[in-house]
Amino acid sequence: MAQRDSILGKQIHDALESVPELEDLGRQVKQTLHQAVLDGGPEVRNAVDMLHGTWLGHPLHPVLTDVTIGAWGMAALFDVLSMLGGGRASERAADTMLDIGTASAAATAITGLADYSTIPNNAIREGAAHGLLNITGFILNLISSGARKSGMRGLGVLLSSISFGILMISAWLGGELVYRKRVGINHNSRIRQPENWTTVIADADLQPLQPRRVEVAGEPVLLYRKGNDIFAIGAVCSHAGGPLDEGHFYDNCVQCPWHDSVFDLRDGSVVHGPSTFSQPLYEARVYNGDIQVRLVHDNH
Numbered sequence: 018m019a020q021r022d023s024i025l026g027k028q029i030h031d032a033l034e035s036v037p038e039l040e041d042l043g044r045q046v047k048q049t050l051h052q053a054v055l056d057g058g059p060e061v062r063n064a065v066d067m068l069h070g071t072w073l074g075h076p077l078h079p080v081l082t083d084v085t086i087g088a089w090g091m092a093a094l095f096d097v098l099s100m101l102g103g104g105r106a107s108e109r110a111a112d113t114m115l116d117i118g119t120a121s122a123a124a125t126a127i128t129g130l131a132d133y134s135t136i137p138n139n140a141i142r143e144g145a146a147h148g149l150l151n152i153t154g155f156i157l158n159l160i161s162s163g164a165r166k167s168g169m170r171g172l173g174v175l176l177s178s179i180s181f182g183i184l185m186i187s188a189w190l191g192g193e194l195v196y197r198k199r200v201g202i203n204h205n206s207r208i209r210q211p212e213n214w215t216t217v218i219a220d221a222d223l224q225p226l227q228p229r230r231v232e233v234a235g236e237p238v239l240l241y242r243k244g245n246d247i248f249a250i251g252a253v254c255s256h257a258g259g260p261l262d263e264g265h266f267y268d269n270c271v272q273c274p275w276h277d278s279v280f281d282l283r284d285g286s287v288v289h290g291p292s293t294f295s296q297p298l299y300e301a302r303v304y305n306g307d308i309q310v311r312l313v314h315d316n317h
């Protein structure tokens with residue numbers, strides 16, 4: 018069944034489509050950032066992996082957005098309480114939460130930029146709008162904080178209130194990116210089969226260093242022969258669904274052709290992001306002139 022936008026969603030999408038430059042700008046930013054990461058060498062790549070959240074097992078960015086939005090939301094709440102007679106204590110709490118949110122936003126923005134450098138093409142426009150709105154909200158909150166510290170509390174509250182409205186639209190876009198565009202989620206389905214050895218192709222049909230994509234229990238599997246070993250991992254990249262069988266193979270790894278995630282063929286683990294999810298792992302053997310595989314583990 019076709020998905021239908023809410024009224025708000027339709028208005029936001031219409032607004033985004035009325036600015037085609039957003040897509041061009043976003044694409045340029047994405048490509049420039051990603052190339053800089055690839056050109057930066059292993060240290061830069063490892064640092065960006067940390068920002069993606071490869072060490073966490075899922076993306077880091079949404080974890081930090083919770084802190085940022087939570088703190089700014091609390092600031093808005095204490096501002097309301099102060100206006101309802103909460104007094105100086107509420108004002109101090111609002112100002113503190115605003116500053117915590119602003120500090121957290123800097124880290125959140127960096128992880129967002131890292132993820133944006135490898136965002137799937139179908140989400141470039143929404144991602145660009147999400148980033149620009151967040152930057153706007155961040156700047157307004159910085160000015161708000163300065164105004165509050167300078168005794169211009171009314172102006173400070175006005176600016177942070179406008180910022181909060183902008184950030185709510187941006188948060189809605191963040192939801193679109195994850196739940197509709199599937200950015201940051203695992204693109205492998207839950208795999209449970211085969212538990213038993215299952216014949217996939219004749220042994221003679223898998224040439225050394227020539228990747229093959231086969232179907233096993235309805236799931237695409239990448240086969241790769243190197244020396245005496247036959248590696249078998251899920252062929253669909255967990256980051257955004259790229260075809261790993263069309264990737265670049267080196268050492269005991271495969272690099273995805275879409276956004277350059279690197280996986281270890283021996284165990285399916287992530288060597289480099291942007292993917293934060295390992296690949297389903299199969300065991301392979303030659304039996305009676307055929308190659309057989311069975312599932313070792315999925316990646317959920």
Ligand code: FES
Pocket residue numbers: 135254255256257258259273274275276277278291292
């Ligand atoms: S699809 Fe993005 S790295 Fe593979």
